[in-house]
Amino acid sequence: MTTTRNPVLQLQGVHKSYGNLVALSDAGLTVTAPGEVHALGGENGSGKSTLLGVLSGQTRPDKGEILLDGRRVSFRNPADAIAHGICMVSQETSIAPDLTAGENVLLGRLERRWWGVDRSSSVDTARGYLGRLGSRLDPRTPARELRADQLQIVEIARALSMNARILILDEPTSSLAADEADALLEAIDELRRDDVVVLFVSHRMPEVFAIADRITVLRDGSVAYTGPAETQSAETLVTAMLGEAKAAHDRELSDTRTTRLGDVALEVSDLTAPGAFEDIGLSVRHGEIVGLAGLEGAGRSELLESLFGVRPVTGGRISVDGRAFTPRNPRAAIDAGVAYLPPDRKERGLVLSMSTLGNAGMVGTLGRKRWRRPAVRHEQGLIGDLVRRTRLRVKAPHEPVGTLSGGNQQKVSLGKWLVAGQHILLLDEPTRGVDVGAKMEIHALLRAAADDGAAVLVSSSENEELLAVCDRILVMARRRVVAEVSAAGATLGEVTRLSREGVHEPVD
Numbered sequence: 001m002t003t004t005r006n007p008v009l010q011l012q013g014v015h016k017s018y019g020n021l022v023a024l025s026d027a028g029l030t031v032t033a034p035g036e037v038h039a040l041g042g043e044n045g046s047g048k049s050t051l052l053g054v055l056s057g058q059t060r061p062d063k064g065e066i067l068l069d070g071r072r073v074s075f076r077n078p079a080d081a082i083a084h085g086i087c088m089v090s091q092e093t094s095i096a097p098d099l100t101a102g103e104n105v106l107l108g109r110l111e112r113r114w115w116g117v118d119r120s121s122s123v124d125t126a127r128g129y130l131g132r133l134g135s136r137l138d139p140r141t142p143a144r145e146l147r148a149d150q151l152q153i154v155e156i157a158r159a160l161s162m163n164a165r166i167l168i169l170d171e172p173t174s175s176l177a178a179d180e181a182d183a184l185l186e187a188i189d190e191l192r193r194d195d196v197v198v199l200f201v202s203h204r205m206p207e208v209f210a211i212a213d214r215i216t217v218l219r220d221g222s223v224a225y226t227g228p229a230e231t232q233s234a235e236t237l238v239t240a241m242l243g244e245a246k247a248a249h250d251r252e253l254s255d256t257r258t259t260r261l262g263d264v265a266l267e268v269s270d271l272t273a274p275g276a277f278e279d280i281g282l283s284v285r286h287g288e289i290v291g292l293a294g295l296e297g298a299g300r301s302e303l304l305e306s307l308f309g310v311r312p313v314t315g316g317r318i319s320v321d322g323r324a325f326t327p328r329n330p331r332a333a334i335d336a337g338v339a340y341l342p343p344d345r346k347e348r349g350l351v352l353s354m355s356t357l358g359n360a361g362m363v364g365t366l367g368r369k370r371w372r373r374p375a376v377r378h379e380q381g382l383i384g385d386l387v388r389r390t391r392l393r394v395k396a397p398h399e400p401v402g403t404l405s406g407g408n409q410q411k412v413s414l415g416k417w418l419v420a421g422q423h424i425l426l427l428d429e430p431t432r433g434v435d436v437g438a439k440m441e442i443h444a445l446l447r448a449a450a451d452d453g454a455a456v457l458v459s460s461s462e463n464e465e466l467l468a469v470c471d472r473i474l475v476m477a478r479r480r481v482v483a484e485v486s487a488a489g490a491t492l493g494e495v496t497r498l499s500r501e502g503v504h505e506p507v508d
């Protein structure tokens with residue numbers, strides 16, 4: 001006779017409305033076995049956090065039930081859920097920076113003897129919990145020195161120390177750089193051995209396939225798919241998330257984008273300029289706009305300067321259209337087809353005392369191979385080209401460019417490279433200090449340049465701008481590239497968190 005085991009966890013028939021808004025409608029999920037890693041997917045607003053809120057005692061459902069090992073339970077608050085072994089690991093880390101990693105694991109529960117806190121035994125206990133996650137982190141490390149993934153590992157260890165057997169993680173990797181995310185996923189993987197269940201929200205298909213046994217996809221508050229992850233294709237799951245019509249539309253869009261991209265125009269590997277940036281690797285295709293995100297001081301501006309030959313590098317390789325390229329000075333870069341828009345338009349972007357026409361024709365007089373003074377008879381052609389490419393409104397092209405509005409000055413600063421036919425555009429803060437209208441026009445101008453085959457590498461401190469205009473975004477921190485996201489798949493919060501979290505120094 002076979003005995004059938006009850007599923008570890010069942011949430012079923014869950015309804016939750018906020019006023020007229022139905023957040024969950026007959027939603028649920030089932031964790032079949034101990035040690036299961038279960039992903040929860042779905043578009044923004046599909047109800048994932050609400051469902052996990054119900055499970056962790058933070059949200060009271062209008063209807064629905066929770067069964068643990070087949071027995072019905074109900075939670076009035078998070079403490080009830082924790083008492084039943086269900087623990088939400090918050091992403092807004094609740095770590096006390098002035099305590100050690102170990103003290104944070106055992107927060108408020110350090111081991112005591114009759115003489116007081118037993119520090120050495122507490123360190124050993126904390127080390128044990130960290131060890132269950134495969135982490136060799138020293139419990140005596142000050143918490144403020146921990147990387148973002150290590151902070152989450154400390155929080156998970158804390159949950160284990162509270163006897164959690166079902167852990168809930170809401171987008172645990174969204175704020176992590178790639179290597180940190182890998183470290184966290186490995187820690188989650190370790191928990192299988194302990195029969196601890198992990199329920200995690202993720203928008204990233206590769207990590208779902210890498211570690212999830214099963215996945216539940218929500219759409220508009222209801223279950224659109226639930227079952228094994230590995231037997232499904234990414235396309236099937238995305239269709240479950242978005243619905244057939246929207247998924248087809250998205251596929252069409254991404255197809256047109258892929259075909260638009262040409263060969264690699266700019267390739268950089270292991271590029272280093274001490275004190276400025278280290279080991280930079282990147283590539284930009286013809287037709288592609290790649291963004292550089294990161295806080296001030298992350299190394300974005302310095303990298304662009306080096307690619308244009310105004311800042312020396314000590315190591316690494318650059319190739320342009322497949323040929324090795326050494327940017328000894330700006331002239332060499334210009335001759336290779338590279339353009340550079342500096343962040344300070346008035347100092348380096350333009351010669352303010354010179355006319356619009358003079359500025360527009362300047363690139364032709366700079367490159368060695370192209371040395372020529374724009375002939376008067378070319379002036380009409382030049383200004384016509386500039387106006388066509390940038391939609392510049394200029395009444396007096398012979399007047400000093402400094403008399404134009406900021407937005408128009410920026411168009412001249414950028415347009416001078418476009419009329420010269422440069423095909424690799426390095427742009428630092430291309431819309432700094434211009435108004436909203438000019439900003440949108442400059443974005444359209446970049447798109448048009450890329451559609452014309454230019455390879456664009458654009459650095460901006462405005463992540464919204466990068467998400468609006470780029471195909472891919474590289475995030476820089478600590479003078480390195482720490483993450484890469486596709487602009488279509490990333491959220492503002494994610495890029496912002498990646499830039500911010502990336503500044504923590506690694507400790508091991």
Ligand SMILES: Nc1ncnc2c1ncn2[C@@H]1O[C@H](COP(=O)(O)OP(=O)(O)OP(=O)(O)O)[C@@H](O)[C@H]1O
Nearest residue numbers: 018021022023042043044045046047048049050051
């Ligand atoms: N406290 C609340 N009051 C009102 N509406 C809410 C509340 N919490 C959630 N909602 C709404 O319920 C719906 C589901 O939200 P929920 O946060 O569960 O989605 P989600 O799938 O987790 O989204 P995301 O991927 O953006 O985190 C959304 O329309 C949201 O605006």
